Structure formats: C-alpha cells, structure tokens
Amino acid sequence: MKKFLYGVLALIAVLFFSSCGYNKMVSLDESVTSQWSQVENVYQRRADLIPNLVNTVKGYAEHEKETLEGVIEARSKATSVNINPENLTPQTLQQFQGAQDGLSSALSRLMVVVERYPDLKANQNFRDLQAQLEGTENRIAVERRKFNETTKQYNTYIRKFPMLLYSGMFGFEKKNYFEAAAGTEKAPEVQF
Amino acid sequence: MKQFIAIIFFLTGSLLNLQAQTIPEPPDPPKLVNDYSNILNANEENNLESYLVAFARETSTQIVVVIIDELETSISDFAFKLGEKWGVGQGEKNNGAVIILKPKKGNERGQVFVATGYGLEHLIPDAIANRDIVDGEMIPHFKKDDYYGGLAAGIQVIMDLASEEYTASEYQERAKKSSGGGSAFFLLFLLFFVIIPLLSGRRRRAYSPGRSLPFWIAMGMMGSNRSSHSGSFGNFSLGGGSFGSGGFGGFGGGSFGGGGAGGSW
Numbered sequence A: 001m002k003k004f005l006y007g008v009l010a011l012i013a014v015l016f017f018s019s020c021g022y023n024k025m026v027s028l029d030e031s032v033t034s035q036w037s038q039v040e041n042v043y044q045r046r047a048d049l050i051p052n053l054v055n056t057v058k059g060y061a062e063h064e065k066e067t068l069e070g071v072i073e074a075r076s077k078a079t080s081v082n083i084n085p086e087n088l089t090p091q092t093l094q095q096f097q098g099a100q101d102g103l104s105s106a107l108s109r110l111m112v113v114v115e116r117y118p119d120l121k122a123n124q125n126f127r128d129l130q131a132q133l134e135g136t137e138n139r140i141a142v143e144r145r146k147f148n149e150t151t152k153q154y155n156t157y158i159r160k161f162p163m164l165l166y167s168g169m170f171g172f173e174k175k176n177y178f179e180a181a182a183g184t185e186k187a188p189e190v191q192f
Numbered sequence B: 001m002k003q004f005i006a007i008i009f010f011l012t013g014s015l016l017n018l019q020a021q022t023i024p025e026p027p028d029p030p031k032l033v034n035d036y037s038n039i040l041n042a043n044e045e046n047n048l049e050s051y052l053v054a055f056a057r058e059t060s061t062q063i064v065v066v067i068i069d070e071l072e073t074s075i076s077d078f079a080f081k082l083g084e085k086w087g088v089g090q091g092e093k094n095n096g097a098v099i100i101l102k103p104k105k106g107n108e109r110g111q112v113f114v115a116t117g118y119g120l121e122h123l124i125p126d127a128i129a130n131r132d133i134v135d136g137e138m139i140p141h142f143k144k145d146d147y148y149g150g151l152a153a154g155i156q157v158i159m160d161l162a163s164e165e166y167t168a169s170e171y172q173e174r175a176k177k178s179s180g181g182g183s184a185f186f187l188l189f190l191l192f193f194v195i196i197p198l199l200s201g202r203r204r205r206a207y208s209p210g211r212s213l214p215f216w217i218a219m220g221m222m223g224s225n226r227s228s229h230s231g232s233f234g235n236f237s238l239g240g241g242s243f244g245s246g247g248f249g250g251f252g253g254g255s256f257g258g259g260g261a262g263g264s265w
Helices: A004-018 A022-062 A062-080 A089-114 A119-121 A124-158 B002-018 B042-059 B075-086 B124-141 B146-163 B166-203 B212-237 B244-246
Strands: B033-035 B062-067 B094-100 B111-119 B256-265
Touching: A022 A062, A022 A089, A022 A119, A022 A124, A022 B094, A022 B256, A062 A089, A089 A124, A089 B075, A119 A124, A124 B124, B002 B212, B033 B042, B033 B075, B042 B062, B042 B146, B062 B075, B062 B146, B075 B111, B075 B256, B094 B146, B094 B256, B111 B124, B111 B146, B124 B256
Parallel strands: B033 B062, B062 B094
Antiparallel strands: B094 B111, B111 B256
16 A cells, blocks of 8 residues: 555656656756856867967067966966856856956957067968957857856746745756956056 | 736846847748848849858758848857857758858948858868958958959858868768658658548448548648658758758758857958
8 A cells, every 4th residue: 555655656746847847947957057068168268279379479579478477377367267067156156257357358458469569460370369269259258148048047947936936945046147247348458 | 916026027027138139030931141231133142042052952051141231239249149040050060151241331341250150160260261261252352342252252162161071972861861751751641641541431432432532642642742842952941851840941950159250341
C-alpha cells in the first residue's frame, strides 16, 4: 500500500514539475549560464589581441610607454578575474565588469594617443589589428546584450505567477544584468 | 491590490521594452536585396537578387543587402540586430552575411557595414572584411556614386571566401534529404487519403459509387506538386532544411555575434 502511495506521489511530482515550469526554469537557467561563457569568450578574445597590438604600437610610438604599460596592466587585471557561471552574484559580476571596464578605458586612451602617429596609422598590420579590435568590441556589445536578454527571460519567467510561489524553493533566484559601464559616458582623458 | 496593479504594469512594461527597437520587419515574400532608399534601378536590383539567390541555393550561405537612408543606432548595431531578427543564414550553421549601406546624402557621410554570422567569422575575419571587402572594393566604387558596382564587387569577395567551406555537394545532400522527406510525406498522404479511402470505398461501393476517389487523388497530386516545387527552390525557400519552416519565409534562423567590419566615405 505504501509503495503504491509513493508511486502516486512520484507521478504527481512528475506531472507537477513538468507542468509547473520547473523544467523550463532549468533550461532558462542553463541558457543564462551558456550565454555567460560566450561573454567571457569575447572578453578573452580581446585580451588575446592586446600583446600583438602593444608590440605593433611600441615599434612606432616608443614615447608612449606610460599608456602602453597602462594597457598591459589593465589586461592582466582583467584576465585575472574569472567567474564561475554558477557563481554569478552581483558582487562577482561587478568585479568582473570593473576589471574589463578598466581595460576598455586603457585601450581607448591608447587609441587616442595613436592619432599622433601617422606612420603607425598607415601601417597595414596596425590597421588590421584595429579592425580586429573594433570587431571584438562589437562582439562584446552583442554578447552582453544577448546575456541581458537571456537573463531577462529567466528573471521574468521565475517571477511570474505561479512560478513565483516556488521558484525560490528550488534555488532559482533573480540574476543580475550587465549595467552600462560607469565610465562610458565620460570621454577618455587626453593628456598633452 | 496595489501590488497586483504594480505587477501588471511591470509585465506589460517589460513586453513594451522588448519591442522598442526599430529594425524593419523581414520582407514578405523573402528577398535578399532590400533597397529601402531606391538607389538601384529595377534591372540592377534584379541582377543582384538573382545572383544572391543562386549563391544561396548553391551553398546555403545567405547574403542580404539592405540599403537604408536613416539609421537610429550605429550601423554595426543595426546590422547585427537585423541579421538576428531576420535570421539570415541557416540555423545550424549561422552562415549568413548582412550588408548595410547608407548612401551618401549631401553633407552626411555614406556608411557601409558587412556583418558576418557566427559561422562565417573564421572564413571572413574582421581584418579581411575591413581591408579587402570594404576598403578595397566597396568604398572606391561608392565614392564615384557607383553603388551597384561597389556592392557587386564586395559581394564577389564575400562569395569567394564563404564558398570555401559550404560546398555545392553539401547543398545537394541537403536537397536530397529534404526531397526524401517530401516523398515520405507524400507516401503517407497517399496511404491515408488515397489507399485507405479506396479500400474502404470499395466496401461501401454499394451506396457511394467511388466519387471520393478522384478528389483524393487530385489532393495527393497537389501534395506531390508542392514538395517537388520546394525541392527545386531548395534552401532559399526552406531555410534550415526543415519542412515546416516554409511559412516563415526564406531565412533560416542564423545568428550574429558581432563579426564583420565597416567604413565610411
């Protein structure tokens, strides 16, 4: 009799989980995780471009040591922050974003400095690198947007009725968005 | 009650947010050349279109050209969102490319951007898109107001690069597969609507003298017509090779991750 009761309970649980959206919460959660790894990928891609870029610029603009060192330092800071996707708390996300934004602003300072070296700007190798860097920044923007969209889907879903009642019970919590970088509204500093 | 109203507002608000972007709807019927600012004449547009359709049929790679006068966001952002929304390229390969052209008008600079889908990024790296396609082929023509020539020259390079991987043989395999699906569908159709009615009709012949038979055969033939037609139009009409997606139009659901390059003149 007891076995029968457990069987019925299990059956109800199966029906309950598949109809209440538990499975959908799991798959939305997974898609946020995989989108996060896409975001990390494109940031990694940018970090990989930098040594080459720095070397090329160095050949033409030796006087810009400070700017170049700033880029290298920001790069090593940015690559040292990696987040396990299971661990996407507001703090870790902010830390990650802070490090990456530091690199963005160091890079944009470098790009401003480069304007003073016409020879460098005419160099085909540099122009290719510039195109790659622009492409990478585009990819970062796209993947961040997709991450926010996926997160929004997930957040909206778990907070809807009736999922709202039990999503917390299973550990589905609201996830954080990428915020626009605090420094992006400011133009990079130019020092003469 | 207040909370309830707040929740309603929140939910409708989030829906509205999602629709705030102004990317044009995919063309219906699906077209690969979309000249919203009418700078190509009918002949040029047809030439480009048939060229691109032939390429899409041969390699399954879809190249979309959009010419537009007004841009609200940056041209690259527009290109990625449009490619994603229209689903340019095949879903599982993401082998689509989008060319956005904003012609030079008065003092405003002309702009062009070539966006590559995820699956084309390694065949057309950003540096190549920038140097060979945009700077090398397109802009020199565009500077002379030769929009057709610039587009054709740029598209030629894209095709040369993209056809390296997605070969004709792959397409033929796909076409075979989809026509195979079509004939299986046709057989099922035949079984259910021709053979079974025929058998049961025989039993009932006493009261209904087989009038339903020609009708069902005609229906069956319509079904076979449809599948052979879609086979010949191939990947362009049925993106992704799935039989049911015909209603969605020509695009296969490809996705864009920010690859590509652009320029202005």
